[in-house]
């Protein structure tokens with residue numbers, strides 16, 4: 001199978017010497033639900049933001065759907081980025097705008113500016129927006145201002161907006177980090193269900209290893225800007241989790257699904 005996204009030797013250096021990503025190479029395949037875990041400051045957000053070029057990589061290649069993302073700019077970059085949905089920790093909704101309009105914003109890149117300013121969204125988009133909102137249990141909140149919703153509800157709107165964009169790849173940067181446990185569970189469940197229904201490839205940054213094990217088809221562990229685990233949830237033992245979060249020398253190779261993967265727990269990053 002051809003990867004949807006192929007990342008080669010990705011490096012990100014902030015300023016003079018903050019090496020947030022230290023040579024990451026990974027292939028992601030259609031339909032995978034990937035969860036990225038790792039300690040604070042490991043480079044998870046930087047990694048996910050390099051993929052859609054919210055952060056510009058310093059070195060390396062990002063081949064998404066056949067195009068080199070790292071080489072694109074202007075209209076071409078916007079067009080390619082429209083194929084990648086993004087869910088943010090702090091939702092990034094327009095607070096004063098109602099729920100359905102926030103969801104319809106997912107289609108902004110596909111309709112002329114004057115139409116969006118006049119609120120002239122295609123009927124099909126409005127229909128799908130309502131269907132998505134029903135799916136996440138927000139059918140009664142459609143005309144409510146976004147800033148009147150709870151955090152969990154806001155994130156469910158964020159999911160609908162990203163899905164309405166009809167992306168090939170969905171990125172989620174700590175989607176449940178600001179939520180209480182009950183809302184977090186609902187959001188993860190809905191994100192997972194919708195991704196499967198829509199046959200989306202998902203890359204999700206999480207701090208919660210239990211959620212990673214519950215939902216991921218594949219877990220990537222990042223530490224000090226390097227991949228230190230790449231495998232199926234069943235292969236992630238408690239000791240490996242400790243190693244990812246604490247640091248210990250060991251090196252092994254695993255087979256994750258159909259993809260041969262190399263696993264290096266706590267490898268030396270110098």
Ligand SMILES: Nc1ncnc2c1ncn2[C@@H]1O[C@H](COP(=O)(O)OP(=O)(O)OP(=O)(O)O)[C@@H](O)[C@H]1O
Nearest residue numbers: 014015018020038039040041042043044045046047
């Ligand atoms: N805009 C920036 N300018 C300078 N340094 C940055 C910037 N963003 C991140 N960093 C640094 O890059 C490293 C990786 O940060 P990043 O936010 O990617 O990690 P993370 O794993 O997502 O952490 P967390 O789980 O706490 O969000 C850290 O050392 C961080 O301080």
